[in-house]
Amino acid sequence: MESILKQYTKAQIDRAKNIRALIFDVDGVLTDGKITYTEGGDEIKSFNVKDGQIIRHLRLNNFVVGAITGRSSKIVARRCAELKLDFVYQGTETKKAKLSEIRQKYGLKDDEIAYIGDDIIDLSLIKEVGLGMAPIDALEYVKAEADLVIEKRGGDGVVREAADFILAAQGKLDSILNSYY
Amino acid sequence: MESILKQYTKAQIDRAKNIRALIFDVDGVLTDGKITYTEGGDEIKSFNVKDGQIIRHLRLNNFVVGAITGRSSKIVARRCAELKLDFVYQGTETKKAKLSEIRQKYGLKDDEIAYIGDDIIDLSLIKEVGLGMAPIDALEYVKAEADLVIEKRGGDGVVREAADFILAAQGKLDSILNSYY
Amino acid sequence: MESILKQYTKAQIDRAKNIRALIFDVDGVLTDGKITYTEGGDEIKSFNVKDGQIIRHLRLNNFVVGAITGRSSKIVARRCAELKLDFVYQGTETKKAKLSEIRQKYGLKDDEIAYIGDDIIDLSLIKEVGLGMAPIDALEYVKAEADLVIEKRGGDGVVREAADFILAAQGKLDSILNSYY
Amino acid sequence: MESILKQYTKAQIDRAKNIRALIFDVDGVLTDGKITYTEGGDEIKSFNVKDGQIIRHLRLNNFVVGAITGRSSKIVARRCAELKLDFVYQGTETKKAKLSEIRQKYGLKDDEIAYIGDDIIDLSLIKEVGLGMAPIDALEYVKAEADLVIEKRGGDGVVREAADFILAAQGKLDSILNSYY
Numbered sequence: 001m002e003s004i005l006k007q008y009t010k011a012q013i014d015r016a017k018n019i020r021a022l023i024f025d026v027d028g029v030l031t032d033g034k035i036t037y038t039e040g041g042d043e044i045k046s047f048n049v050k051d052g053q054i055i056r057h058l059r060l061n062n063f064v065v066g067a068i069t070g071r072s073s074k075i076v077a078r079r080c081a082e083l084k085l086d087f088v089y090q091g092t093e094t095k096k097a098k099l100s101e102i103r104q105k106y107g108l109k110d111d112e113i114a115y116i117g118d119d120i121i122d123l124s125l126i127k128e129v130g131l132g133m134a135p136i137d138a139l140e141y142v143k144a145e146a147d148l149v150i151e152k153r154g155g156d157g158v159v160r161e162a163a164d165f166i167l168a169a170q171g172k173l174d175s176i177l178n179s180y181y
Numbered sequence: 182m183e184s185i186l187k188q189y190t191k192a193q194i195d196r197a198k199n200i201r202a203l204i205f206d207v208d209g210v211l212t213d214g215k216i217t218y219t220e221g222g223d224e225i226k227s228f229n230v231k232d233g234q235i236i237r238h239l240r241l242n243n244f245v246v247g248a249i250t251g252r253s254s255k256i257v258a259r260r261c262a263e264l265k266l267d268f269v270y271q272g273t274e275t276k277k278a279k280l281s282e283i284r285q286k287y288g289l290k291d292d293e294i295a296y297i298g299d300d301i302i303d304l305s306l307i308k309e310v311g312l313g314m315a316p317i318d319a320l321e322y323v324k325a326e327a328d329l330v331i332e333k334r335g336g337d338g339v340v341r342e343a344a345d346f347i348l349a350a351q352g353k354l355d356s357i358l359n360s361y362y
Numbered sequence: 363m364e365s366i367l368k369q370y371t372k373a374q375i376d377r378a379k380n381i382r383a384l385i386f387d388v389d390g391v392l393t394d395g396k397i398t399y400t401e402g403g404d405e406i407k408s409f410n411v412k413d414g415q416i417i418r419h420l421r422l423n424n425f426v427v428g429a430i431t432g433r434s435s436k437i438v439a440r441r442c443a444e445l446k447l448d449f450v451y452q453g454t455e456t457k458k459a460k461l462s463e464i465r466q467k468y469g470l471k472d473d474e475i476a477y478i479g480d481d482i483i484d485l486s487l488i489k490e491v492g493l494g495m496a497p498i499d500a501l502e503y504v505k506a507e508a509d510l511v512i513e514k515r516g517g518d519g520v521v522r523e524a525a526d527f528i529l530a531a532q533g534k535l536d537s538i539l540n541s542y543y
Numbered sequence: 544m545e546s547i548l549k550q551y552t553k554a555q556i557d558r559a560k561n562i563r564a565l566i567f568d569v570d571g572v573l574t575d576g577k578i579t580y581t582e583g584g585d586e587i588k589s590f591n592v593k594d595g596q597i598i599r600h601l602r603l604n605n606f607v608v609g610a611i612t613g614r615s616s617k618i619v620a621r622r623c624a625e626l627k628l629d630f631v632y633q634g635t636e637t638k639k640a641k642l643s644e645i646r647q648k649y650g651l652k653d654d655e656i657a658y659i660g661d662d663i664i665d666l667s668l669i670k671e672v673g674l675g676m677a678p679i680d681a682l683e684y685v686k687a688e689a690d691l692v693i694e695k696r697g698g699d700g701v702v703r704e705a706a707d708f709i710l711a712a713q714g715k716l717d718s719i720l721n722s723y724y
Contacts, residue, residue: 004683027230034336035233037256039224043582049570049614050682052578053662071230075580119234123361137337139231139345140185141358155577156680164682177684180666208411215517216414218437220405252411300415304542318518320412320526321366322539389592396698397595399618401586433592481596485723499699501593501707502547503720 002168012148015131016169020112021064023102023125024159026076026090028118029135030067032155045075051159055083057176058163064106068092068099070121096124116162118142118154133162183349193329196312197350201293202245204283204306205340207257207271209299210316211248213336226256231338236264238357239344245287249273249280251302277305297343299323299335314343364530374510377493378531382474383426385464385487386521388438388452390480391497392429394517407437412519417445419538420525426468430454430461432483458486478524480504480516495524545711555691558674559712563655564607566645566668567702569619571661572678573610575698588618593700598626600719601706607649611635611642613664639667659705661685661697676705 005013027033030051036044058065066087067080073090080088086106092098099115102108111130115122118138126132126145134146137153148165152158167173186194208214211232217225239246247268248261254271261269267287273279280296283289292311296303299319307313307326315327318334329346333339348354367375389395392413398406420427428449429442435452442450448468454460461477464470473492477484480500488494488507496508499515510527514520529535548556570576573594579587601608609630610623616633623631629649635641642658645651654673658665661681669675669688677689680696691708695701710716 033230033338034227035230035260036225036227037259038219038581039255041255041259042223042585044225044579044587046577046579049576049578050662053664074582074584078580078584079578119231120358120361121234123358127362139341157576160682177663177666180663181670214411214519215408216411216441217406217408218440219400220436222436222440223404225406300412301539301542302415304539308543320522395592395700396589397592397622398587398589399621400581401617403617403621404585406587481593482720482723483596485720489724501703 002171002173004164004168004173008148008165008169012131012165013169015111015147016114016166018111018130019063019114019166019170021066021102021106021108022058022114022116022159022163022166023064023066023068023099023129024116024162025118025122026067026069027071028138028154029116029158030079030155032153033118033137034155043073043075045073045079046155047079048155048157048160050157052083054160054163054167055085057167059084061167061172064102064108066102068095068125070095095121096128099125099128114162114166116150116158131166183352183354185345185349185354189329189346189350193312193346194350196292196328197295197347199292199311200244200295200347200351202247202283202287202289203239203295203297203340203344203347204245204247204249204280204310205297205343206299206303207248207250208252209319209335210297210339211257211260211336213334214299214318215336224254224256226254226260227336228260229336229338229341232340233264235341235344235348236266238348240265240267242348242353245283245289247283249276249306251276276302277309280306280309295343295347297331297339312347364533364535366526366530366535370510370527370531374493374527375531377473377509378476378528380473380492381425381476381528381532383428383464383468383470384420384476384478384521384525384528385426385428385430385461385491386478386524387480387484388429388431389433390500390516391478391520392438392441392517394515395480395499396517405435405437407435407441408517409441410517410519410522413521414445416522416525416529417447419529421446421448423529423534426464426470428464430457430464430487432457457483458490461487461490476524476528478512478520493528545714545716547707547711547716551691551708551712555674555708556712558654558690559657559709561654561673562606562657562709562713564609564645564649564651565601565657565659565702565706565709566607566609566611566642566672567659567705568661568665569610569612570614571681571697572659572701573619573622573698575696576661576680577698586616586618588616588622589698590622591698591700591703594702595626597703597706597710598628600710602627602629604710604715606709607645607651609645611638611668613638638664639671642668642671657705657709659693659701674709 113129114131115125115129116133135158249270294310295312296306296310297314316339475491476493477487477491478495497520656672657674658668658672659676678701
């Protein structure tokens with residue numbers, strides 16, 4: 001067993017073994033949930049470099065990786081392009097409908113999908129998918145629905161922790177690490 | 182009783198039952214109190230996406246929702262417009278006088294008003310209204326006047342925690358959550 | 363005795379009673395010490411609204427209030443103008459020489475001056491003045507020279523905590539608070 | 544023994560005694576690892592003023608000081624120029640090859656080099672050099688390879704803590720501090 005798996009339960013590891021797609025919310029997951037404006041009318045958003053490092057390896061391991069968000073911004077488009085995500089759906093009012101679309105497009109079953117969200121709009125997806133996750137600073141009633149609470153706060157590497165876990169559960173993390181020596 | 186109510190006292194819950202209006206300060210409540218300037222003369226301010234999510238539901242439940250602040254910025258105007266607040270009073274030197282105006286305009290009694298503030302300029306409003314609140318990182322002598330100290334720091338979802346509490350005390354939170362499944 | 367004084371020693375309170383001037387470093391005291399640049403060549407700096415609230419009352423109580431910093435930026439000039447400081451000396455290479463100048467100009471003795479700094483360049487001033495202070499996140503060897511370690515981190519209201527303490531030690535804080543009811 | 548050395552082991556201090564070069568990663572070490580974009584297409588990055596203060600003294604003591612990063616930005620170039628680093632290599636895909644180049648150019652042996660990194664791309668350098676370090680918020684499997692885990696988080700003065708330690712181990716810190724009185 002890969003060493004980072006010690007902190008997870010057998011049930012969580014079993015769920016992670018089936019995952020072929022990692023989907024996440026943006027504000028509060030990829031970011032710290034701050035909505036930042038300038039007096040001159042610009043907007044600012046911060047992501048985490050550690051999330052980017054692992055997304056590259058998810059893609060190399062043929063995972064479907066994408067983002068669904070209720071808001072809309074060119075910043076998110078820029079960051080998601082940089083991360084070479086399979087998809088980014090912005091301005092999504094009903095995430096549930098969007099998930100059906102994704103499932104069909106990529107031929108995914110519910111238990112092959114992992115989802116990370118932090119607010120009420122994410123509740124149904126967290127409950128529905130095979131591995132529903134929420135960051136430590138999500139609302140209590142959102143974390144209550146999650147199969148796994150990520151120990152990082154939004155924007156501090158939530159996707160990294162989730163992806164490291166999934167890759168380790170599937171026995172793929174050690175060989176990634178070894179490739180860097 | 183809705184589950185998030187466990188951490189509140191009966192006196193706090195009783196106060197929350199009467200509330201029909203949620204009013205708050207901006208800097209240090211909606212934001213983390215940072216005043217951010219750029220060398221080029223611009224200004225930057227950060228809000229929290231989680232506050233926005235619940236304000237929509239306060240409005241749907243016919244609460245009066247608004248902000249009163251001593252400072253003034255286009256950024257605050259933009260965020261408050263996005264949140265569709267009933268009012269935002271900027272550049273307010275005497276918040277007490279402004280509260281009288283609001284009470285009259287919306288036909289509100291003191292015990293129907295909740296107010297969140299974090300500094301000396303907020304002291305009289307916190308003391309006067311039915312449910313006076315301050316975030317955990319407010320000055321000690323401000324928190325000492327509050328009926329309820331919010332566990333979040335300014336900018337980390339203070340309005341969300343206050344609104345969730347009020348909606349739960351009035352038996353309205355569970356049905357909001359259920360609508361997302 | 364005003365209630366916030368409980369956490370201070372008699373020696374600290376005695377030192378605070380003589381103070382007529384509060385002088386502070388900028389980066390790491392008024393700010394969190396972050397040096398922030400944009401790709402387009404702009405610079406960004408964040409201050410704390412709570413520091414501003416109390417500086418107004420220091421001035422109303424005839425304190426000399428000013429900043430000395432080794433760096434230089436229009437942002438600091440803007441914030442200090444907004445705070446109506448008596449002076450802001452930027453680009454100061456030798457703070458010790460600058461302190462002599464200030465002492466002479468305002469007719470101040472060493473034990474009438476309080477100074478807040480967080481790094482090696484502040485060591486001599488912290489040691490020399492009547493009330494030398496450093497924020498909790500200053501270097502250990504800087505805090506070791508301070509008469510008082512402020513519990514806030516730089517940018518989180520360090521000047522506020524220092525000023526509240528000095529005003530309370532001089533019996534002036536309660537009447538300030540009372541004026542807000 | 545200089546007082547800050549108490550928290551380090553003899554093995555760590557022995558490693559630090561040989562160091563003649565301090566090399567570090569940028570994102571997650573000099574910065575908090577945030578990738579920040581604006582809607583208008585600009586990018587923002589934050590450094591720490593405390594890192595800058597000590598780099599000046601490393602140079603005065605004839606250390607080779609430089610940065611190697613996989614990403615690329617004018618902001619990093621600006622900050623590194625300000626810090627007068629001996630080198631900054633951006634857009635570096637293989638840090639191991641770059642280290643060989645540096646070793647040759649500056650006539651350095653592995654046990655004379657200290658390196659600070661926080662992610663998988665830094666693993667081989669942390670393992671290879673005489674004093675490999677990682678900040679407290681680095682990935683667990685990165686910290687596991689480090690000779691020393693720095694107690695600061697990325698962007699909070701990681702280089703400062705590392706440099707203070709190396710200078711103290713070599714008996715050079717006290718005289719630096721004394722020069723400020």
